Structures are given as structure tokens and as C-alpha cells.
Amino acid sequence: xxxxxxxxxxxxxxxxxxxxxxxxxxxxxxxxxxxxxxxxxxxxxxxxxxxxxxxxxxxxxxxxxxxxxxxxxxxxxxxxxxxxxxxxxxxxxxxxxxxxxxxxxxxxxxxxxxxxxxxxxxxxxxxxxxxxxxxxxxxxxxxxxxxxxxxxxxxxxxxxxxxxxxxxxxxxxxxxxxxxxxxxxxxxxxxxxxxxxx
Amino acid sequence: xxxxxxxxxxxxxxxxxxxxxxxxxxxxxxxxxxxxxxxxxxxxxxxxxxxxxxxxxxxxxxxxxxxxxxxxxxxxxxxxxxxxxxxxxxxxxxxxxxxxxxxxxxxxxxxxxxxxxxxxxxxxxxxxxxxxxxxxxxxxxxxxxxxxxxxxxxxxxxxxxxxxxxxxxxxxxxxxxxxxxxxxxxxxxxxxxxxxxxxxxxxxxxxxxxxxxxxxxxxxxxxxxxxxxxxxxxxxxxxxxxxxxxxxxxxxxxxxxxxxxxxxxxxxxxxxxxxxxxxxxxxxxxxxxxxxxxxxxxxxxxxxxxxxxxxxxxxxxxxxxxxxxxxxxxxxxxxxxxxx
Numbered sequence: 001x002x003x004x005x006x007x008x009x010x011x012x013x014x015x016x017x018x019x020x021x022x023x024x025x026x027x028x029x030x031x032x033x034x035x036x037x038x039x040x041x042x043x044x045x046x047x048x049x050x051x052x053x054x055x056x057x058x059x060x061x062x063x064x065x066x067x068x069x070x071x072x073x074x075x076x077x078x079x080x081x082x083x084x085x086x087x088x089x090x091x092x093x094x095x096x097x098x099x100x101x102x103x104x105x106x107x108x109x110x111x112x113x114x115x116x117x118x119x120x121x122x123x124x125x126x127x128x129x130x131x132x133x134x135x136x137x138x139x140x141x142x143x144x145x146x147x148x149x150x151x152x153x154x155x156x157x158x159x160x161x162x163x164x165x166x167x168x169x170x171x172x173x174x175x176x177x178x179x180x181x182x183x184x185x186x187x188x189x190x191x192x193x194x195x196x197x198x
Numbered sequence: 199x200x201x202x203x204x205x206x207x208x209x210x211x212x213x214x215x216x217x218x219x220x221x222x223x224x225x226x227x228x229x230x231x232x233x234x235x236x237x238x239x240x241x242x243x244x245x246x247x248x249x250x251x252x253x254x255x256x257x258x259x260x261x262x263x264x265x266x267x268x269x270x271x272x273x274x275x276x277x278x279x280x281x282x283x284x285x286x287x288x289x290x291x292x293x294x295x296x297x298x299x300x301x302x303x304x305x306x307x308x309x310x311x312x313x314x315x316x317x318x319x320x321x322x323x324x325x326x327x328x329x330x331x332x333x334x335x336x337x338x339x340x341x342x343x344x345x346x347x348x349x350x351x352x353x354x355x356x357x358x359x360x361x362x363x364x365x366x367x368x369x370x371x372x373x374x375x376x377x378x379x380x381x382x383x384x385x386x387x388x389x390x391x392x393x394x395x396x397x398x399x400x401x402x403x404x405x406x407x408x409x410x411x412x413x414x415x416x417x418x419x420x421x422x423x424x425x426x427x428x429x430x431x432x433x434x435x436x437x438x439x440x441x442x443x444x445x446x447x448x449x450x451x452x453x454x455x456x457x458x459x460x461x462x463x464x465x466x467x468x469x470x471x472x473x474x475x476x477x478x479x480x481x482x483x484x485x486x487x488x489x490x491x492x493x494x495x496x497x498x499x500x501x502x503x504x505x506x507x508x509x510x511x512x513x514x515x516x517x518x519x520x521x522x523x524x525x526x527x528x529x530x531x532x533x534x535x536x537x538x
Contacts, residue, residue, distance in 0.1 A: 007438070008441040012387075030387070032226075034388070035234050038390075040393075041439070043395075044246070048398065049246075049248040051428070052401065052427060052429060057251050072279065072281065073345065074347050139514075197502065
């Protein structure tokens with residue numbers, strides 16, 4: 001959740017903290033609120049792409065109850081809250097099927113990438129799913145739009161001295177396909193953005 | 199001027215330590231200063247992961263983006279993720295970022311690999327900046343998918359002279375706090391551009407091959423009727439700044455041209471939740487150019503909801519383009535949207 005008291009910037013007259021002015025505690029609370037809101041809303045869009053009349057990008061097909069990975073992102077820069085947990089991600093997924101129906105599952109992992117079928121079967125809250133039979137691309141109605149990243153591994157890379165010995169935390173987003181029958185589907189767009197609200 | 203450490207995590211100044219009738223302690227000021235330094239040095243996403251759907255060939259293809267780079271962005275990390283098809287031969291690619299030194303990458307067949315390339319920025323600037331890379335397949339198969347993300351790396355330290363860091367040492371416990379010591383902090387607390395979303399959406403296909411304009415991958419429109427550039431509108435939520443705000447202005451940049459100089463490429467943005475059509479930007483250039491910036495309005499996050507959506511609905515942004523005047527065809531190859 002947002003750490004700032006008011007969840008927004010508050011306007012104030014900066015000259016009130018000029019030389020020789022007494023420091024009002026209300027003013028200090030505003031400074032505190034604004035600094036926290038600046039850090040909160042730094043939340044970034046991490047993934048956003050959409051196809052444009054191309055039909056062959058990120059397809060997968062398989063047999064009953066298999067999970068096949070269709071899309072796999074690169075490392076995504078994420079930020080952490082005061083308790084060390086990453087901000088949750090708001091996600092959305094566009095897709096279509098070749099025929100029949102297909103369940104699409106978007107999986108987010110911290111550190112180690114969601115690469116294997118076992119990652120797709122995780123039920124730890126770091127995934128969202130939807131089933132469709134649409135043969136034209138649509139934004140799916142996922143069973144949830146907010147994914148809380150797992151907290152067991154929050155720093156996966158310590159960079160070299162060349163770039164300042166700073167901890168960089170990354171996540172990856174993957175999309176798996178499955179269904180109770182054979183399936184064939186296509187990922188048409190992915191959106192993932194950090195969120196600091198409730 | 200001193201280099202100031204950027205904390206790894208936000209330190210939350212205790213609210214109860216800021217109470218009427220009691221002196222605000224140095225540690226509280228220091229915590230707030232650290233928050234400001236974190237907001238400056240936390241790193242920033244310039245290009246959210248975007249998929250490049252064009253086929254990679256033995257020619258040099260140029261991809262372009264625009265983003266709002268920051269003063270503290272001294273190092274950019276470019277991450278290229280290749281998804282190769284099993285059975286392909288090894289692929290060797292040469293990538294050049296912003297005219298820098300070529301980097302050779304080898305993709306084993308059937309592999310999924312991410313390659314990180316670090317770009318050092320000689321003069322970081324707070325500016326609407328063009329980011330360009332070229333890619334050329336030297337050997338092997340072109341049958342793979344490529345995606346790219348670019349972010350400014352978080353900083354370990356920032357300086358007080360050029361990057362507006364707050365000198366935490368001037369706010370230490372049991373030392374005098376001079377009134378001037380808090381001024382940089384106050385400056386940050388009134389700077390609502392801190393935490394701007396420097397890159398929100400990008401779409402790019404090659405506009406040039408071996409240096410010459412190419413229309414193979416461009417979206418084209420020979421009619422005077424607006425057509426969508428993308429298959430669907432893309433979700434877009436700006437950050438919330440002040441209380442009660444429901445919308446914010448974002449900036450879009452487009453790269454395009456027309457086949458005949460008497461024609462005009464016209465681009466506009468439509469947002470679904472607001473059901474609003476933006477103004478248009480145009481060019482009659484017969485070679486690829488960035489059009490002038492287009493500012494448009496989208497929903498901003500509602501921080502009182504579980505996912506930030508207003509009325510549980512994503513605001514979807516459609517980019518539309520057409521040819522007006524004369525004859526010929528209008529082409530568009532790039533879209534970049536960010537908070538200016």
C-alpha cells in the first residue's frame with residue numbers, strides 16, 4: 001500500500017522553510033508526505049507491448065493439461081517497499097486461440113525466471129489466469145489484475161563496481177498456455193506495471 | 199561536492215516523531231532526506247519490455263524509441279531477449295546502441311537468452327531523448343523473436359552539485375541543523391516531477407534498412423480514413439499526483455513519413471475510458487522523421503482501489519493514422535509514450 005499519509009502530493013509554499021523562519025510541524029509532515037509519495041509513485045510500467053497485424057508472435061500448442069510457455073520477458077527492474085517486499089504488479093494480457101479454447105496464465109517471478117512448467121503450476125498468488133475461445137485478439141478478463149511478487153528472493157544481482165555496487169532487483173514475466181483438451185493459442189499483448197495503492 | 203549514498207530501501211520517517219510542540223529530530227530530517235535521495239537515484243524504466251516483431255536479416259535494421267531520460271541516468275542497461283526456434287542454426291547478431299561500439303551476440307539454436315548491454319551516458323540530461331539501436335544478423339537463422347527493455351540503473355551515490363542530492367551529513371543527530379540544510383529537501387518536496395514515468399509504451403519496427411527508408415514493416419495507410427496502428431488499444435494509467443485528480447497528460451511521439459510530398463501523415467490518439475480524441479500531429483516529409491510531440495489525457499491511478507483502475511476499467515489508448523491531401527501512402531514505424 002501507499003506509504004504516504006495522503007496518497008498524493010500536497011502543495012505548500014517552499015518559502016516557509018526559508019532562512020530564519022520557524023519550522024512548523026505541519027509543514028514537516030507535508031514534506032514527509034510528499035517525499036513518500038514521490039517514492040511510491042515512482043512505480044514503473046515494466047512490460048507493455050501489442051501486436052500489429054502479425055499472427056506468428058509467441059504461439060504455443062499442446063495436449064491436455066500440459067503447460068506450454070509462449071512468452072518470456074527479459075529482466076525487469078522492480079523496486080521494493082520499506083519492508084523489502086516488491087510492489088505488486090498490475091497485469092493484463094491480450095490473446096487469442098487458433099481453435100477451441102485455451103487457458104492463458106501470466107506468471108511473475110522475482111530473481112529466478114519462470115521458465116519451467118512447474119512455475120506455471122505455482123499457486124502462490126504470483127499468477128493470474130483466463131480462458132478464452134476467441135479467435136481474434138482480445139484483452140482477457142483475468143481472475144485478478146494485481147499480482148503480489150514472492151518475497152523469498154528479493155535481490156538477484158549485485159552489479160559490478162563499474163556501475164556503483166548497487167543492488168538491482170529484477171523480475172520476469174512469462175505467459176503459459178494450457179487447457180483441459182488440446183490447445184493452440186497466441187499471445188498478442190502483455191502489460192505489467194508496479195502499483196503502490198491499497 | 200560530496201557524493202551522497204542512495205539507500206537501497208525507503209526509510210519511513212515516523213509520523214509520531216513530527217508532533218506539534220516537539221522539536222523535529224535530526225534523524226527524522228535525515229530519513230526524509232534519504233527518501234529524496236532514493237527518489238532521485240532509484241533508477242527508471244525508459245523502455246518497458248516491448249516485442250520487436252520484424253524479421254531479423256543480414257541487413258542493418260534501425261529501431262528507435264523516445265523517452266524522458268533523467269539527470270541521474272548515468273548508466274542505461276539494454277536487455278535483449280531472444281526466443282529462438284528449436285532446430286535453427288546458431289545465430290550471430292551485431293548490435294550497436296546509440297552509435298557506440300558494436301556488440302556481437304551468439305544465440306544457440308532453440309535457446310532463450312537475455313543479453314545485457316551497458317551504455318554509459320556521457321552527459322545525462324533531463325530531456326525527451328531518442329534511443330536508437332541497430333541490429334544485423336551475421337549468420338544463422340532469423341526465425342526468432344526478440345524483445346527489448348531499457349532502464350536507467352539505480353545509483354549507489356548521487357551528488358549534491360548536479361543531481362540535487364540532499365546532504366544527509368548536514369542533518370545528523372546532535373549536530374546543529376542550519377536552516378539552509380533543509381532547503382534542498384524542500385526543493386525536492388515541491389518537485390512533483392520526481393518519480394515521473396519516463397517510459398510507458400513503445401512500439402517499433404525498422405524505419406531504415408542499411409540506412410535507407412524501408413516500408414516492409416511499417417504500418418501503411420493509403421486512405422483518408424483513420425486506421426489503428428495496433429491490433430488493440432493498449433492499457434495506460436498515469437500516476438496520481440494531487441488528491442482528487444482523475445486524469446493526467448502524457449506525451450506521445452511518432453515516427454513516420456509519406457511517399458509523396460504533397461500528402462500528409464496525420465496521427466491522433468483515442469482513449470477509451472474518456473472516449474476522447476486528441477489533437478493531431480502531421481508531417482509531409484518523404485523521409486522518416488519524428489513528428490512534433492502530441493500531448494493527450496488519460497486516466498490516472500486511483501490509489502483508493504485495489505488495482506488502481508477507475509471504475510474497474512482499463513483506459514485503452516489507440517493510435518490512429520491516415521493520409522490526407524495528395525496521393526500516395528502514409529507510413530508509421532514508431533510510437534513512444536511517456537510522462538514529460
